[in-house]
Amino acid sequence: MNIFKQHYRQIIDGNVLLVILIAGLLALSSSAASAPSVSYPYMVRVIYMVPSNRSPQSGAQNQLIDYVLRMRAWYGEEMARMGYGNKNFIYETEADGVTPKINIVTVTEKDTFFQGAYLDRWGKILEAITAAGFPAWQRGEVLLVVADTHIQNPDGSMNGDFVGGTSGWFTDFTGVGVISGEFLARFPEASLKDDRPYKGSILLTIGPYLLVQDVTFPWFEGTTFSSVSSSAQGAALHELSHGFGLEHDFRNDENFNGNLMGNGLRGVRGALYPDLYPTDDMRLSGSAAMQLNYNRFFNAGRVFTEDNPPQVNILTQGNVAPVNGQCPVRFSASDTDSTLAGALLLKDGMVTADMRLSGKSITTTISTYDYVPGQTNQWSLQVFDTQGNVTLSSGVLLTCATGFNRAPQPTIRITKRRLKIGEAVVLDAGRSLDPDGNTSRMTVQWDLNGDGIFDTPASTRKTFTATYNTVGVYQISARLTDQRRSTSKSIPIGIRVE
Known part of the structure; x- marks a missing residue:
């Protein structure tokens, strides 16, 4: 399994996840669990941090408003497809109660201040917004911070770019996701459909120099404006979701097609435009949806009685x-x-x-x-x-222990996740693997509606064509059995029939 981490955090001795989590938790003041005595908003706040030697990027506020609404709609649809109804996160609004509020904050430090080692940049960004009146780690708040700290170099690379996130869920209901300002150049929805190669172009919101393939953006983000925009928009939501308390999940996950909390985060364009990018998809895993069903940021108006x-x-x-x-x-x-x-x-x-x-x-x-x-x-x-x-x-x-048969490792794909009544959809378990047996002899059964009952007979054929005759949402999973009768079940994929 390939895990491409560079887009959202630098690897520090292979232990970056633990380091970042500890850093976030140490920043929290401990609080004893008890019955809540105060009502908290449990909302996302968006902070656009601008260093003192810069001005806000043109159109940044509207781009962030559109982005929040677009990703919130994606979350609601994914929760619905997984059977939990249209649940999505609550956000801070303007006075109209609808428009996401973008807090534009000019800090006293210049952009050069926010350079250095990864954890140093993390700390400097959070310290700067705290000093400007927007402290991190406030109970009932998850912050999405966009920090204009990037500086493009003549060779096309960048200093001060940043992406990371963590939660304080285990001591308080709070979290932070941080991205740097070059993400904004890739946030317009239209950029998701821009299939031009980015190599050799100049984006002044990133810097004055040519964009260099595999230098300005990592190789696993692809070569077009569409692919790197899809990667950026998925990465930002990924880090915000760490703020909600979600962990990495690389099951049934591939680059540009899989879980929000895995490498599938780059598949935003396929999730929003499946006809244009049919091989791409970003999904919410079953474990993430199950957790968010009870998450306080996804339950507007609910009264919580104990902590x-x-x-x-x-x-x-x-x-x-x-x-x-x-x-x-x-x-x-x-x-x-x-x-x-x-x-x-x-x-x-x-x-x-x-x-x-x-x-x-x-x-x-x-x-x-x-x-x-x-x-x-x-x-x-x-x-x-x-x-x-x-x-x-x-x-x-x-x-x-060694010396035991290993169960199959399931990977499934579905040709479409939004269908018309009677429309055929192909379910494919062909990427699955029997790690110590004959994969061709491995059998597959399909649960077509998420009820835990497998509706098809065991077959060595790895694909199955299904049709649905009733409007609704369904969760599809596969059960794999090897020749020694060891079994495993894939994580479910949600679909909508309309």
């Missing part, structure tokens, strides 16, 4: 023997004041499995096909309740 997070402990220790080709992790969870809602299994900070929970207490096992036999990883569990409270367990070093 006590669930308790969770991983019971599995040391070496783990796979069962049915998957690595099992046993855990216990409880919630004294609310009801358990879901659990995510994280391997080195990335989602590898998810499950729904219910009741106030449970001891159970969550299993994943995503492991390397004999490799020791840090595993943790994130558990959330119906009040939106979240707990991350202590990390445990586990080694999934």
Whole structure:
């Protein structure tokens, strides 16, 4: 699996996720969990930070307004397709109660101040907006910060560019996503359909020099204005979503086609214009949708009555023997004041499995096909309740044992996710893999409506053509079985029939 991280954070000794998360949490003042005594807005605030030696980019305010509304609409549609209704995040508005408010903030520092190492830039940006009256880590606020800190070099590269995000979800309901100002050049919706090569062009909002392929933007963002704009718009939403508490999820994920919280973030253009870019797509994974269903920023008008997070402990220790080709992790969870809602299994900070929970207490096992036999990883569990409270367990070093059959690794695609009644759609599991067997002999069954029942007989044929005769939303997943009868299930993909 290739994980392309450069677009949203620089790799620091391979541990950037943990470093950024810790940096965010250390910035928070700890608060004891208790029944809420104050009503919080639980909203997104957009901050456009302009250094003292610059003026705001022309049209930046309107571009950000349009972007917030466009991505909010995408979120609502994705939540609906996953069966949760049109839920989306709440944002700070102008006096009309509709228009997203863009807070344009001129700080005292010049753009050259915001150079240096990655974490230094992160800290300087947050310190500058705090000094200007917009502090980060305020309970009930997730900030999307656009910082005009980029400086283009004559060779086409940039200094001071930045992208990153994290949440303070485990100690308070807050988060931050940060992007630098060159993103604004790629935010107009029209740029998503601009298939001209960017090489050799000049964008004054980025700088006075020629854009250089694979230098100005990383190679995995493609070669056209469309591809790099799609990458920028997806990356900004990705970082904002870290602010909501979402973790990376690279299951069923490829570059330009997959999860918002994976490499699929670059597939915005395919999500918005599927007829123009049929091989691209950006989706909300089932685990992300399940979590956001209870997220306080996605539940406008709901009254939350308590802030006590669930308790969770991983019971599995040391070496783990796979069962049915998957690595099992046993855990216990409880919630004294609310009801358990879901659990995510994280391997080195990335989602590898998810499950729904219910009741106030449970001891159970969550299993994943995503492991390397004999490799020791840090595993943790994130558990959330119906009040939106979240707990991350202590990390445990586990080694999934060698010498056992491994379950298939599912990857599925769907030719269209918005259909007319009776229109044919092809479901394709051909990218799936049997890691230690004969992939051609692996069988596939399809759940066509998300009810957990697999509606098609087992077949070695990896594609299936389906039609739907009733308007609605459906969740499609595949169950794969290898020759040793080990099974795995893909994460679901949501579709709409109209």
